[in-house]
Amino acid sequence: MAMRTAISSRILSRAALPGARSMSSWWRSVEPAPKDPILGVTEAFLADPSPDKVNVGVGAYRDDNGKPVVLECVREAERRIAGNLKMEYLPMGGSVNMVQETLKLAYGENSEFIKDKRIAAVQSLSGTGACRLFADFQKRFRPDSQIYIPVPTWANHHNIWRDAQVPQRSYHYYLPETRGLDFAALMDDVKNAPDGSFFLLHACAHNPTGVDPTEVQWREISYQFKVKGHFAFFDMAYQGFASGDPERDAKSIRIFLNDGHFIGISQSYAKNMGLYGQRVGCLSVLCEDEKQAVAVKSQLQQLARRMYSNPPLHGALIVSTILGDPDLKKLWLKEVKVMADRIIGMRTALRESLEKRGSTLSWRHITDQIGMFCYSGLTPEQVDRLTNEYHIYMTRNGRISMAGVTTGNVGYLANAIHEVTKSA
């Protein structure tokens, strides 16, 4: 059928003016791409007319009225920078000011590594951009390396390292039976990986499970990494958002730094400053000395130059304005704690709601897990029932975005979960 149509259109158009009309599309063999699973959830939610609908899909913070939030410190920063006389290009490595403040958050306010200029760091397009730059850098300078990725992880991690053409391996992480960390299997995977393997670690508030190693477990992991000479790349997308205390949330990184590892870090301000759409983040790589840091940074800049030349200005200005002003920084820390506390409060409320309804299943994991997400343990079929019967939207892996839970909907949510799981 398609063939006949193609032939007849060629015959028809032969009489047309010289030009392109006689050609068929270059792209006729292009397949429609599958929809992004996470972002597709919000699309479906928006299309649903039900007044009871609940969106616990995408990980963007909501207040207790279910509304998105612009932090006061951000509004104030924007007021100050509006009327900015310059919109010139940032350097390829981004705002030096913003990067410096950002490194302090990850490495510590008085970090010797910052003092000694041993960190190669560039402003990146949020966390995604930082991971992608690192993956491209890894491919370029360690072409024989591969990346070990936890199971499960944020789906886009796989896309990033795949597009960078770095082969992927997986390591055990989540144990469904306990809805907690599969520590023994994780350690086995670390030990069995070839020496000098590259590992992707979630610094805190693991996405999608909310399951983090304890401090003791982190020390064990760090020790084993030393034995094996592994490279640790930390994706830290939720600093401050997990416990409410940025210093505490950076503990895993500090343990590794103390143990002498040369780590890499992706940092994002999407959630903890609510700057989602501004795409602000930072990629850093700890080096042996200043000279090496300069070399590594120059190479990271080259990669950025080929992708977007230099990073966007606005978000970086917001971050530097806030972190550079002690009062604004204090306000930010307060606002981050409010967000984290609300989420922790909703975890407690959801668990209690379920237990109150007489659910015989264990819902401990809801409060054991940390950060924006809860890996509920719901099966895809149960998730489908929640969506079809109760208009509750989440990803089919059972991940609940706690940020979408409010005092207004927690009862409804608990009831629905109880209904679809009580026969389980």
Added chain:
Amino acid sequence: MSSSSSPSDRRLSALARHLSSPAESPVAGVSASITSSDVGSVFSHVVRAPEDPILGVTVAYNKDPSPVKLNLGVGAYRTEEGKPLVLNVVRKAEQQLVNDRSRVKEYLPIVGLAEFNKLSAKLIFGADSPAIQSNRVTTVQCLSGTGSLRVGGEFLARHYHQQIIYIPLPTWGNHPKVFTLAGLSVKTYRYYDPATRGLDFKGLMEDLGSAPSGAVVLLHACAHNPTGVDPSLQQWEQIRQLMRSKKLLPFFDSAYQGFASGSLDKDAQSVRIFVADGGECLVAQSYAKNMGLYGERVGALSIVCKTADVAGKVESQLKLVIRPMYSNPPIHGASIVAAILRDRNLYNEWTIELKAMADRIISMRHQLSDALRARGTPGDWSHIIKQIGMFTFTGLNAKQVAFMTKEYHIYMTADGRISMAGLSSRTVPHLADAIHAAVTRVV
């Protein structure tokens, strides 16, 4: 830790800490010998990359203490006072955004701000474009021109059957690097004729004529960078016919719409004659210069397809390129552009400010040309006013350029390109002196 200790002192004491204490597992109490992580970084072999030639000019300029220094390197617009310019319409649009408390900063969709995409397509293809009306165009917001080129290049590397792109000689230094990293192989076609300081049209037609069928061809929509040499409309028509007959795929880089002639429609003519013939093409748009939004990284990639169905499929594949790069594009700059393009008053104001910038540059061209004539500088300098857009390809060689930098503190790229936007009535005489000296004293 004493602040008077040096970095190497601190490094040594950190190493000593690791070596002196028994390297014990925190849990098992088992010692381990010195591990490979104490040996060094896995990236210790990485060498420092060479300075970007264009951006490196500004770095050198900044270091120069001379009061008469002149930066004619990077193509960022400067006022007559030598200051960067934020357009009034941009200020107004930004203020609107700040005052709107209902605005949130959530993630944009992967393809960016929908309204921005529609308005950008209208801007380049024309509001009444049949291609837009039949939904044959997919437009995705990208990070300025660079980002649009990279996303387009990656899409071609994955889905297009002929993975070669022909770029003009010369072209913007970043073009070959962007396309190479996108996965395309890069070839060149003749473009600039040093003898005439104009277009080597014969060479261009020959090279495109002998390109393999289906190859991609990068075309500068207007105000060619770095030469300022553009084909005439008649020449564009001949290029179009040749390309269509050889099934060569056009990829337009439109970084200066409105900035070249002062007219947005005129500067889009090359793109529009290709779209009018019903064929397919890619277009990368940038708002860096024409809206002065440089640092906000605002741009768009449009792919004009044969049918709406194909355009839909193409868009879905573009998302797969974008998501693993940066997930979704930055919101601020696109919001400003949309605010301006959607509002008739702001749009009109913008066209006036844009024309003023273009006119000032044309005026600089005339002033420089007059100044060289007044000095009796040897050679034909008419190309200064024949060329168009932000840059002039002076024809000066690298030795002459180095001389001008050393003796006259003029900063420009070694290929002889000068950014006219960096000139003012006040500084034209100094540049004219420098060129005169270079041409008469350095060969």
